[in-house]
Amino acid sequence: MSMIDIAALADIPREGARVVRTPQGCVAIFRTATDQVFALDDRCPHKGGPLSEGIVHGTQVTCPLHNWVFDMATGQAQGADEGRVATHAVQVRDGRILLDAARLTSRAA
Numbered sequence: 001m002s003m004i005d006i007a008a009l010a011d012i013p014r015e016g017a018r019v020v021r022t023p024q025g026c027v028a029i030f031r032t033a034t035d036q037v038f039a040l041d042d043r044c045p046h047k048g049g050p051l052s053e054g055i056v057h058g059t060q061v062t063c064p065l066h067n068w069v070f071d072m073a074t075g076q077a078q079g080a081d082e083g084r085v086a087t088h089a090v091q092v093r094d095g096r097i098l099l100d101a102a103r104l105t106s107r108a109a
């Protein structure tokens, strides 16, 4: 898997997010209070809300539009809601955030 450096960990506030634009749409990169990093499509499967503007709590994010809650590790909607957000491989190495390059280039043509 080839990874692309997209940002410094310090560029994203704790319990915040940053959006990376890719040929397949926007990916939201989230940082938790304990410096875990997750990458999910920035599009809620319910009605397309921008998850990057949601509230991060623990390893979950709440959609800003209708408050669905997603597990950021699996992308799965929690509770009674059904749906799943695509997740992407992401790593933190030497203070830099690396995103799976396949996401940035595949299906681009």
Ligand code: FES
Binding pocket: 044, 045, 046, 047, 048, 049, 063, 064, 065, 066, 067, 068
């Ligand atoms: S659009 Fe996300 S909960 Fe409705």
